[in-house]
Amino acid sequence: MGRESRLETLHGALLAKAGQPVLFGDLVRAVWGDEPPAGPLPALRSLVRRLRQSVDDEIVTDASGYRLVVRRPGPAQLPADLPDFVGREEELAALCSTDSPVLAITGPPGVGKTALAVRLAHRVRDRFPDGQLHVDLRGFATGPAVTVEQALGRFLRALGVPPANIPVDLDEQVELYRAKLQGRRVLVLLDNATELSPLVPDVEGCKAIVTSRNELPGQTRLAVLADDEAGALLDRLKIDGTVDDRAELIRLCANLPLALRIAGAHLADRHLPDYLADLRGDGRLDALEIEGDAAVRAAFALSYKALPSAAQRLFRLLGAHPGADFDLPDALVLGDLSTEDGEWLVRVLVRSGLVQEAGERFQAHDLIRLFASELVGSEGPPALLRLTSFYLGTACHAAELVAPAVTRLDPLPLVLEGRTFTTTAEARAWLDARRAVLVAVVQVAPHPFASHLADALRGYLNYCGYRTDQGTMLVAGLTSARAAGDRVRETAMLNGLGHLHWRLGAYSQALESYGAAAELATSDLMKGTLLNNMGLVKRDIHDLNGALADMEAARRVSLGHPPLYLTVLSNLGTVHGVRGELRKAIEYFEEAVRLSEEHGFLIKTAVAHENLGVVHTDLGEYDRARRHLEAAWTGYQQAISAEARPNVLINMAEVAGLAGDHEKARTLASRGLELARKIDEVRVEVEALIVLDELDTAIELANRINFPLGRRKAQLKLARHDPALATELLRDVRDSGDLLLESKAVLALAEATDDATLVREALELAKAREQGAVVARAEEILAQPPANGGSTSS
Incomplete structure (x- = not known):
């Protein structure tokens, strides 16, 4: 049997029991029959490695065999098609028939670029069975635009890359993005782009649809709707009237789809002649045109003036929201409203056509958001402060549940309290759902809220592997603190950036950030934290004398702060361990256990036990190692932190293997691998793969x-x-x-x-x-x- 046929046989044997582990022996027999190779398990592992490179299905190593997880369906991110879309058949036909890998749709605002792009994407989606990706890059919006790095991060996660595996470097992100698309047929919709960027796949079999107000190579430039197309849209919107009145409406709306749709919503309970009279009058206000589109502004102005005063106020305040969309709690906070009033007012805005409903969230066209932001005036800063305060209070509570061990800045007095959560899962779900908005809020938040929000979220972002978002927030917080001359918060932001660089393996940048923070630090707690962190970086680059010096200095200044002191004590033990001074390391870890138990610090006690287990493993004292690791696991469970500690399982697996119990080692390592992947602990994933x-x-x-x-x-x-x-x-x-x-x-x-x-x-x-x-x-x-x-x- 040839190599390729063996590969096919192996894939078939795994596929026949997809989702279930297939025993090593059964796979060897399936592939080689009664004539297995001299080393069947190494040969099987080699064949599995080749199979992983040739199929998209995931092949998981279990305790007694391999398990095939059938490739999940590709991403399906296309927005819903507009039910009242009309016209553009000539453009659609031309775009559908071209083989170009990039379809650029350009034109002025309000002309219907996004609607055409979405209609086109739905029309051709069957040609791309491996999925569709979509992002609104907000290149022309009032709030922060979505960066290429942020968009790539979202795409890579949608393509199955764990957050912690996503590089921060743009070139590495692009390389991974294209590697994940190789051999696939994926459609990518890039809305509101300012240029053609690396988000365009440039991979055979994939296609990008790009919308922009700017000129792009190979573009299809949209003009306004033809009169008959505009008339067909009025029919879809159920706007009745005489031929002359309908023609005048089309003319006054400049044949723009956005203006006509706004007019349609406004006409739901009005007579067309009355609306036309208003549209002919001062409401058109050419002096207030949006990028030349007075018709759009006129339609907005009329719909806005028809709103009740409370709805007008909420609409204006939505102009202060920096995110791409908002939910009901956001609206309540911005308007300082009760739930009942807020629900009613949001519904009024939806009926007016100024706001669109998208599931449990709401959106507005970027021109409408611009219109609202120009109206908000002096009401804007207090509304943004309420929103930022609400997000900070909520984020602090959520982060305490998701990443409890992180030391944070002292709390700020809040203008408005945030929401609370009963479980870690509930807190994590909120953070995941609001992450993009939180990134946008940090970039516009007033001082000192920007720094505090970045600081509150850094543990969650680090824990979950959102490195790009973490960097964006910390830089925004640092910029805010420096502009205000705030040394305390500048120090905190530099500390956060140092930790981010350390996690990314950028050790010189980490030491530079920590060093700059240390020069600014005013409290013993922060000085001790920074010295400890610098010691850890130096330990990792094997500057062990420097690591010991920093750690000893950290221990001296942290005496009045037990949590930090115990952390430093354990880290000192790890430095002595790396120096080969294992008995000395044990002294530090045993003292850390004793003091942590005295203070009732469950997690720190567990950490010290785990460190003792690792050292006793190196010493060859496997019974002691096992006892300490089991104590660590129990401690993490008592502290409700077992889920975050797959490393303990891997350490226990290593001990079992060294002690000769290889079946138990594989069972523990497989369990640890599954848990590490679940929470994106990639280093632990590497350790598990080694045991396996x-x-x-x-x-x-x-x-x-x-x-x-x-x-x-x-x-x-x-x-x-x-x-x-x-x-x-x-x-x-x-x-x-x-x-x-x-x-x-x-x-x-x-x-x-x-x-x-x-x-x-x-x-x-x-x-x-x-x-x-x-x-x-x-x-x-x-x-x-x-x-x-x-x-x-x-």
């Missing part, structure tokens, strides 16, 4: 997220059978200064080359650092008789 021997996948993922330690751990397993890789790995480990990995890398090279001298070198290194597991393995190798009756080198 999915080494190539682990290395690829570690490289993507700049996790060199994970890459080296995976390479350790491969290096035992590859002298060239083992040599390269040992050089890399020594260059990095990783003392605990050095003995393991030497031993891997010894096994790859069958060199007893290197085994003894690894043994001596491991003994010096009390790495019991490495010592036991080295002694086991030395006790074995030479292979083939020969002699090993000495």
Whole structure:
């Protein structure tokens, strides 16, 4: 049987039991029958790796086999088609028949670009079975535009990329975006773009529809509706009248679809002659035209003047909202309204045609939003302050549930209290649903709300992997604080940016941000926090003397702040561990357990137990390691934080494997992998893949997220059978200064080359650092008789 047919057989065997684990042995028999290869499991793993590269279905490693998860349907993000769309048949026919990968629809505001683009997208969607992506880039809106990075982040998530796997660098985002689209047929609708950007896929089989007011290459430039098309729209809108009156309405609305639709909504309970009289009069106000479209402004003005005064006020206040859409609570806050009054007034705005309903949310054309923002005047800043205060109060409460361990700025007095949540899931759902609006609010919020909102959300954004949004918020908060000369909040924003850079592996930028913050810090708590953070970065780049100095300084200034002091204590233990001083590390972790228990800090107690479990694993003391890790897991459960700790399961899996219980190791690692993917803990995902021997996948993922330690751990397993890789790995480990990995890398090279001298070198290194597991393995190798009756080198 050839390689390709084996691949097809494997895929068929997995597909036959899609969603269920298929035993390793059953798969080997399905592929090779009664003549399995000499190493069936490695051969099967190699075949699975090839299959993962050739199919879109996900293949999950379970404890006893592989499980195929059938590819989910592609994204379906197209907005609903307009039921009253008319005309444009000539343009539609031309656009549908072209093979161009980019269909650009341009024209003045209100001419119906979006309506045509959506109609076109629905007409051709069947040609793109792998899904449709859509984003309103808000290139001409009053609030903040959607950046290319933000839009790419949304697209990548829709294409199945976990948030934590999405790069921050634009070029890397574009590369991943195009890689995810390769081999697929996906339609991309980009509304209100200012130019052709990397959001255009440039991938064979995919197509982009782009709308813009600006000139674009290969554009279809829309003019206003022809008279007969405008008449057909009036028919759809059920606007009756004489031929002359209808013709005058079309003329006064300048044949613009948006103006005609607004007029249609306004005419629902009025006679056409009366409306025309108003439209002919001062209401047309050419001096107030929007980018030359007096007809649009006239229609807006008449609909606005017909509103009750309370609805007029709410409409004006909606001009202060910076997001792309709003919900009922937003409207209540902006207008300082009761629920009953707010619901009624929003309905009045919907009936007027100035606001459109989209599920539980509401939208307005960007020209209407511009009209509202010009009317709001002095009412705008107090309304924005109420909205920002509401969002800050709500975000603080939600973030406390979703990311409770994050130290935040002292609370601000709020103009308006936010909503509260009863469960973490409810809080997370609100944050996920409102994230885009929150990003927009931070960029326009008054000081000091911008900094506080960015600070309140950084834990959630970091925890959930929304790096681009996190960076946007922190930069906006930093700009606001610096403009106000506010050192306290500038320090907090720099600290947040330092943490973001650290998580991204940009260590020099992290130290630069932390250092700038440390120069500004005025409190011992913030100074200790920054020293601790700098110590962690230096630990990761193996500047261990610098890490110890920063940590010791942090410990001194944090004595009056128990939560921070205990964090520093545990981190000091990790630095000593990386230095190979495992017994010294244990002293710090045991003290951290004792003091955390005294203060009743459940999570910090659990963290210290987990650290003890890791160190005892290195020492080869597996029973002690297991007890500490089980205590950590119990502690996290008691603190309602077990979901966020798949790393404990991976550590327990490693202990089980080293102790010889490989089935339990795979069970724990599979469970940890599933949980890590659920909450986008990509580093833990790498560690789980290593335990499960999915080494190539682990290395690829570690490289993507700049996790060199994970890459080296995976390479350790491969290096035992590859002298060239083992040599390269040992050089890399020594260059990095990783003392605990050095003995393991030497031993891997010894096994790859069958060199007893290197085994003894690894043994001596491991003994010096009390790495019991490495010592036991080295002694086991030395006790074995030479292979083939020969002699090993000495």
